[in-house]
Amino acid sequence: MLFSSQVALWLTLVTSSTVAVILPVAKTTPSSVNRRWLLGDDKVRGVNLGSLFIIEEWFAKDEWASMGCKGFYDEWSCVKHLGQEKADAAWDKHWKSWITESDITQIASHVLNTIRIPVGFWIKEDLIHDDEWYPRGGLKYLDRLVGWASDAGLYVIMDLHSAPGSQSPNEEFTGHGTANPGFFTGANYERANKFLEWMTERIHTNNAYHAVGMLEVINEPIKQRVNATDADDMLKNFYPAAWDRIRARESKLSIAKEDMLRKLTSRPTIHPLVY
């Protein structure tokens, strides 16, 4: 897992007393929950909750071994090895204990204001194809986690960290390390966009998600120098569609402009962006 410069910024700890306040700002439309933004605060200061919904062995070695996955590179290969039922039980145990409510209150107590939650598209289980190997049953733990974050006053960045078909070669963070990543097709973009629409709706209509203000449409996709065809195809065909689908869903839900997902800013009506 590598961080973009923006993500790296979240790790910057600030010691000044200006850190602190997260103002709950209520703005209700008939179909939406009360949104909470980081208004009044000029920076995200946060942590990424790694290896919860996508485990990367290099920073969860003991956990990975305890799940029966030692020697397997990614979630796909271990789920395949264990079989779906045994894998789901092992992952259930992991999700239950890897991040607890006390971790969340501890994060908040260190004057951090944000968490980022990487998830794989497979948390929306109807998007998984029959011949794909991903753990099932994570969604209720995601619901629980965003609820805790919201109770603790943290701002949440939801991150589609792993895309259908894998968005970069040989990366365990995609959930399926493969030399030939297959995200770059209309069918897989469509699955990702279905995920994004669904998550957008969940954020705006499920109260546990009311502190989620940002939706990262994809983590670390393939680089131009690795495969320019694929990288260009994403620029042309994935990002604009992802933007449109998120905005279309918000429009369908009659979400007020100031409540739409956006890049963090203390002046939310200016430059509303989704990255």
Ligand SMILES: *[C@@H]1O[C@H](CO)[C@@H](O)[C@H](O)[C@H]1NC(C)=O
């Ligand atoms: C780039 O990806 C395409 C498929 O999307 C593939 O046909 C092509 O061989 C790849 N090029 C390289 C240099 O790997």
